[in-house]
Amino acid sequence: MRSQEARSRGGARAKLPNPGWIPVGGLRTAKTKIVNCTHCGGANEVAARAMSVFCAHCRKRLILENYVIKSYQAVKGYATCGDVSVEKRGRVAAPIQSNSLTVKGTVNGKVEARGKVEVTSTGSLEGSLKATSLIVVQGAKFDGYCEIRPTSSTVEEPKPAQLTAPASSSVRSTSSNGVKKISTTSAINKTTIATADALELESPKKKPTAKKSTKKKVAAKKVAAKKTTTKKSDAENETVKKVTTRKPAGSESTAADKPKTIKAISTRRKSTVASK
Amino acid sequence: MADPNNDYPTVIGPDASFKGELKFQKGMRLLGKFEGEIDSKGDLLIAEGASLSGDVKAGTVKIDGVMTGNLEATGKVKLSASAHLEGDMRTARLEVADGAMFSGHVVVGAKDGASKTNGQSASSAPKGKPTPTPEPAVAGKR
DSSP states (O other): OHHHHHHHHHHHHHHSOOGGGSOTTOOOOOOEEEEEOTTTOOEEEEETTOSEEEOTTTOOEEEOOOEEEOSOOOOSOEEOSSOEEEOTTOEEOSOEEESOEEESSEEESOEEESSEEEEOTTOEEESOEEESEEEEOTTOEEEEEEEEOOHHHHSOOOOHHHHHTTHHHHHHHHHHHHHHHHHHTTTTOHHHHHHHHHHTOOSSOOOTTOOHHHHHHHHHHHHHHHHHTHHHHHHHHHHHHHHHHHSOGGGHHHHHHSOHHHHHHHHHHHHHHHHO | OOOHHHHOOEEEOTTOEEEEEEOOSSEEEEOSEEEEEEEOSSEEEEOTTOEEESOEEESSEEESSEEESOEEESSEEEEOTTOEEESOEEESEEEEOTTOEEEEEEEESHHHHHHHHHHHHHHHHHHSOOTTTHHHHHHHHO
């Protein structure tokens, strides 16, 4: 029994993953963090040690460093996805965009922080402030317009730059859907069939972000397509006509089940064919 | 343990609404609706679900509910995560938690600082030499 137990234990042990292969420092996994672009606000997953990256949405350069300002430096402004700390002797007379801000010195300018802003007892902040949370302790000075909003409203909004890049692919994907939908409604409207078959247009407005330029293109394509597909539509009309005429009178019940629009359209088609 | 009944003896209940001017000594807890002015040295607590519209002058103000109007506090103003404040503010200390909504002009520490500096200058002036005396001396040096 003992031997069996020992075997079973051994077997159980053997089944366990061997911890010997794990390195002493643990498995090396790429440490990442998510930062929001200072230009467009889009979220980017970046390496934790990265100093700067290009935004995946607006393609602009993002600085990820933390700034510690210990003295006055003549700069246009500080814009970083990291944190900014203005030390006791630090002085900033420029706009600051950062994740969080700690003011121990003097800041004179517009501040936009995605996180917390703290003004310590030696700090002085003058200028408009946008942040998600704020602490101004006793002795600190703060004068300016203040807007505190929760993170959800300040962070993620659909960005136009974000949508431009995958626009073509999205249009394509929707176009396929559109074709499917059109095929289902092919018996309903011939003009839409003609134009939609040629253009592969989507019937519903799936993406309200479609640009004017794309609309113009679509309009131009429509015009071109109408010209090219008139013959197609004629042929289709004939086939549809045949189909409608071939249907026996006995199938009135099925015809009654179908919507009235089909009948009306078939008559329209007849009229159009006759006119042609 | 801070007892709210002791700290805020004046209470406007959740089903009450008040319109007018209110003064109190120690502290007030607002659970219902208030419309008007508050002028007090005591503390004010606007509980979650309560709403206050009007100007407020008080000692320490803690806001968990909704307030619309200008606020002047000699002590601390604390906005919790559920707070919603629209209006200008003048206070000595300010704490706005994550999730709170606030928009308005803020002046923190300036008034106190100004009064302190005035007080210091006023207190230091009698101790030191009177201000007009150095001016002739400087003029004489020139």
